Amino acid sequence: MGRSLTGDSLKKLLDCFDTDHDRAGEKYEELRRALIRFYHGRSIFFAEECADEVLDRVSRRLQEGVEIKNIYSYCFVVARLILFEKRKSPDNRKVPLEESALSTIINPDDDSAERERMLQCLDRCLQQLPPESRALIIEYYQDYKRDRIDRRKAMAKRLGLRRDALANRAQRLREKLEQCILDCLKK
């Protein structure tokens, strides 16, 4: 959780999300993910640090006695403020990506050595998943367009999950694999 949050300030912040501590923690993490996504979408460097800065500032306001009725709206206002600050900062001037970086995406065969390493890492990472998770992610990401929509509806029904709960599960598995590959490539 937020790096500079003390025990008391964290508790005050979590109380804004939910009275149940476990549920509050989950909602905190969901909000943090959404804030990181917000900054990525706005091409802001160090998106995770910006998300933590939002939560630190909101927590400080709570410590100062500010009454926050809607924690999400308040966090968004702070997030926008930080966005504007970052845009003005010389450290965040948008640097164009190198042509080579883009071309390896558009023409993937140009970089087969890197691709081979990623495949080996993916193989290892897939084997670390429990079998049910592996099966879920294989089925979830098949097909295109209408077939994909129908397949996912059928999966949710079969597994007894809400449609968004299934989507959430698949997304978290995909993110886990993505991070696992990144970690593997660093070794």
Next chain:
Amino acid sequence: MENLTEEIVLHYLLGELSEVDQFALEERYIADSEFYTLLCEVEDDLIDDYVRGALTPDERQRFEGHYLPSESNLRRVRFAQVFLPVMDKAAQALEKSRPVGGRSFWKRVSSSMPGMRGTIGFLAALVSLSIAGGGIWAIRLMHEEIAAARLESSRRENELFQMMDIEKRHNDQLAAEVEQLREQIRPSAAPVLSGVSKLVMVAETLRDEKALTTPCLIIPTQTERVQLIYKMEDSGYPSYRAQLFSSSGDEIWSSESIHPRLDHSVATFTITLPANKFYDDFYTLAVSGVSKTGNVDPLGKPSFQVEKR
């Protein structure tokens, strides 16, 4: 998920909304976790459609012009370029391994991948994964696949009989352990063996419906040590974390790296602690699975009561 909402999200991802509309959408997904899930799904599907060549030329141009030129988005697309062909091959292999008059896709997939051991479907998936990557396992696994295919029908029948025996023994073992658990919660039966009091706790997913939800551990005065034995379904994690808390939330004990004993699909670990660490109180054992990447997933929080006599 509504088509109109997905269209708007798509426009957002492709940079086609005004600043005001962008902020409105962003505020919504920050406040609404279901909408955030929708956004992530539309984004993943957009990336996947791009990688699979399923975008129209116009969509492709917009995607490459706006979405792609970003470090984090490039990373995601690069991942999808590796991930999707592997998933597609694995899905095709599993479809081909379907027996005649077969089961649902889910049952086929989950039964073809029991733990890390191979059935023909899992071997076929491994072969496909390796072929897709041109990896170092390709030749070896192809030989295994051919040999496995020849033996499949007779081995499958033997496997089924063996599985039936194993399940029966497993069920008998669990029934005996549940009975032992019931014995322990009867106040008159305080299990003390050489100064050790034991409590067997069984995870909810394994528990007999008739078992009381809060077991009681009786600790007579001469007891030197307490053994807490926890049984759960093996979730496939390389290690587990466990913490023991009193009712006031104080941590009595913890371990960051537990490797339980595995007996088929049941994982068991034992915690031995001095008896003087316990008082008349309720305690909670928080058990989590720890993945290889360090992610910690809560698995269960069984509680028990202690009576000292």
